[in-house]
Amino acid sequence: MMTGVVYDDDFTVHGCLWDENYSESPQRFTSILQRCNSLGLIDRCVKIDARPATREELLSKHTIEHVDLLKSTQDLHDEELLENISSEYDSIYLHPFTYKQCLLAAGSSIELAKAVADGRVINGMAIVRPPGHHAMKSEYCGYCFFNNVAIAAQYLLDKTTVRKILIVDWDIHHGQATQQMFYDDPRVLYFSIHRYEHGQFWPNLRESDFDHVGHGNGTGFNVNVPLNKTAMKNDDYMAITHYLLIPLAIEFSPDFIIISSGYDSAIGDPKGEMLVTPACYAHITQKLMNLTHGKIISILEGGYYLKSLAEGAALTLRALLGDPCPVIDSLRQPCDSVMETIRSVIHVHAMYWDCFKYSILYSEILPEIRYDFVVEKSTEKSKIIYQTRNMYSKIDTKRLDTILNNIITDTRLFNPPIRMGLIIETVEHSITNTEHSDVYEYLKSHVGHLHILNERQSTIKELNLAHSTKHIEYMIQMNQQKYTNDNNYFESIENNLALNTFRYFVGSLLQIIDSIFESKIRSGIYVKLPVEDSAKDLCFLNASVISAKYAIQKYKLKRILIIELNEDISQLHYDDQILVISVQRILNGLSLENKNITALWSKEILNDADFTTMMLHLILPIAYEYNPELIIMSTKFDLNMNTISGIQITPIIYGHLTQWLSTLANGKLMVCEQKVNSYSIYRKECLLECSKALLGIPISKLCVKKQLNLETKQILHNNIKRHIKNWKSLQLNINKLVE
Numbered sequence: 001m002m003t004g005v006v007y008d009d010d011f012t013v014h015g016c017l018w019d020e021n022y023s024e025s026p027q028r029f030t031s032i033l034q035r036c037n038s039l040g041l042i043d044r045c046v047k048i049d050a051r052p053a054t055r056e057e058l059l060s061k062h063t064i065e066h067v068d069l070l071k072s073t074q075d076l077h078d079e080e081l082l083e084n085i086s087s088e089y090d091s092i093y094l095h096p097f098t099y100k101q102c103l104l105a106a107g108s109s110i111e112l113a114k115a116v117a118d119g120r121v122i123n124g125m126a127i128v129r130p131p132g133h134h135a136m137k138s139e140y141c142g143y144c145f146f147n148n149v150a151i152a153a154q155y156l157l158d159k160t161t162v163r164k165i166l167i168v169d170w171d172i173h174h175g176q177a178t179q180q181m182f183y184d185d186p187r188v189l190y191f192s193i194h195r196y197e198h199g200q201f202w203p204n205l206r207e208s209d210f211d212h213v214g215h216g217n218g219t220g221f222n223v224n225v226p227l228n229k230t231a232m233k234n235d236d237y238m239a240i241t242h243y244l245l246i247p248l249a250i251e252f253s254p255d256f257i258i259i260s261s262g263y264d265s266a267i268g269d270p271k272g273e274m275l276v277t278p279a280c281y282a283h284i285t286q287k288l289m290n291l292t293h294g295k296i297i298s299i300l301e302g303g304y305y306l307k308s309l310a311e312g313a314a315l316t317l318r319a320l321l322g323d324p325c326p327v328i329d330s331l332r333q334p335c336d337s338v339m340e341t342i343r344s345v346i347h348v349h350a351m352y353w354d355c356f357k358y359s360i361l362y363s364e365i366l367p368e369i370r371y372d373f374v375v376e377k378s379t380e381k382s383k384i385i386y387q388t389r390n391m392y393s394k395i396d397t398k399r400l401d402t403i404l405n406n407i408i409t410d411t412r413l414f415n416p417p418i419r420m421g422l423i424i425e426t427v428e429h430s431i432t433n434t435e436h437s438d439v440y441e442y443l444k445s446h447v448g449h450l451h452i453l454n455e456r457q458s459t460i461k462e463l464n465l466a467h468s469t470k471h472i473e474y475m476i477q478m479n480q481q482k483y484t485n486d487n488n489y490f491e492s493i494e495n496n497l498a499l500n501t502f503r504y505f506v507g508s509l510l511q512i513i514d515s516i517f518e519s520k521i522r523s524g525i526y527v528k529l530p531v532e533d534s535a536k537d538l539c540f541l542n543a544s545v546i547s548a549k550y551a552i553q554k555y556k557l558k559r560i561l562i563i564e565l566n567e568d569i570s571q572l573h574y575d576d577q578i579l580v581i582s583v584q585r586i587l588n589g590l591s592l593e594n595k596n597i598t599a600l601w602s603k604e605i606l607n608d609a610d611f612t613t614m615m616l617h618l619i620l621p622i623a624y625e626y627n628p629e630l631i632i633m634s635t636k637f638d639l640n641m642n643t644i645s646g647i648q649i650t651p652i653i654y655g656h657l658t659q660w661l662s663t664l665a666n667g668k669l670m671v672c673e674q675k676v677n678s679y680s681i682y683r684k685e686c687l688l689e690c691s692k693a694l695l696g697i698p699i700s701k702l703c704v705k706k707q708l709n710l711e712t713k714q715i716l717h718n719n720i721k722r723h724i725k726n727w728k729s730l731q732l733n734i735n736k737l738v739e
């Protein structure tokens, strides 16, 4: 499936005739297109034809007067008159081509939305201007004339099978017009992150605060995340993503996501004054991409520092194309101000959404509402005359350019030709037999072509990276005694059959790691055969740890994350360069703690909602703080069918875990699946969801309806409490609120 892109040369015509420094300029469009082209992104997309919006389409969101007034300006060539009309509106300039270009921006947004809804493309980006999210029903405002995003959303609701839309507005300004247009409509959830400063930041509206939650049937479907300080960083935006946006999006379960993509929240923007790096937009985008079977589009809004605008937009498009997210700096704890906002949002929305009602961050304490903007009272009764020129002085971007250039150079874009390599163990260890295995056939029938890698046998020396020969010999002997009562017989270590099989297991993992670090593949899956004979099951040797040590030694890695599902190895292999997060049920008492993480629970059954909550509030924040260079996911899917393990999660969960984790480490992720002793369809489905996630094929939707409860909150609370001292990202002042 391809990514669509819509743009047109005509998007460079509308410009301010009387002020060359006006920030909403044609260069905004050209700089984005240039950067996307220089990264070769446009050529990889399907070009969607731009077209003007029809009158009917415009009237779905604007009044006749609103449309006609703009239409009437298209023949005006009198600059003074144009400026006079412009001065009746807040932050507006008119150009004789404005009307036509606005038609094109709205129509192109619709065409892209339609192409995704029809399935012609999977997702896409509209590089359009002027922006739209301040364009109200009958008032031009903030460089906007027609509300492109709202018109496209309304089109989807009216003309396609799309029933529920999530609009994510990350432009630094509040899209008050989009909010107004869907304020009582429960089919559209409007989620906006914007600079607010208790009303002191433009558009200075009381309605931009968190307590404006929607009206009538739409109550609870308007979510404002006001930022009351400047200089907010990736840490703050990712906290909003993990604690507010994603839980809400999962519960709302939209069919379609539209991003109101403004890059004035990016570092260097003179209006936003925030510090979000361009790569952060790729991370937010890819977090959202798996929630709607991939149906997501990004429509350009603001962004006025050309370098960060172009880079942010290009990295968003790159994320939509499925390329690995660029690595961002380790995340630390979000600032106090953003945490206060997050708590306020959770407080006011707790009565509408279970994810907030049972959120670890929920507090009974009433949030403070502050509105500091003082409207200057005009003494005269005449109309307000808005400024139309000299609003912006030419800024010297030299210093900023250096910072941005450094960020761009440091953001190493990694994109190997093959997304996923697969090794399936066969009895004969031959690639031909792999293609006849039932797992291979199952996966192939669902995802198409698969790239198969050869099995290889590891050397004893490679095993020695984690276990000494003496230890291996001793353990093999112990194992034989346990199962055969044969104390005397022992083959040489080289000829030991059980060890030979194990060496194929380890060797194949090393094969995947080599292919990843030689930039041949991005990620890999290894599927092991079951060990029928317990005497030959060398489970005391840990293949994940050996692989991690191999990667540390050969590729000089410093941070490897091992996610161990269903097995606790956290006590066994403490290593500064390896972090193990194990997820397991514990029946009696707690295990000892070191820096490794054990996500524990004693609940009878762990469901999808519990697991998702743990991913978003524990595993992902820690993983983002640790910032691994390689992720190894060690799984035994079949154990989940076992009632003793107590997990009753669906295979879909593994797809989401894989997809979310692979936004880290440039997507360098290896799944190591060990068959226990059954051939279940569940296991195949788990492998399928992981494969889809790694191949960029849309994964199934998560459904957590009515699964969240106080027990979920308690599990999370206990886990966070146990690890809080080691991880800054968990230090969110939870204790005093929960207890």
Ligand SMILES: [Zn+2]
Binding pocket: 171, 172, 173, 262, 264, 301, 302, 303
């Ligand atoms: Zn903006």
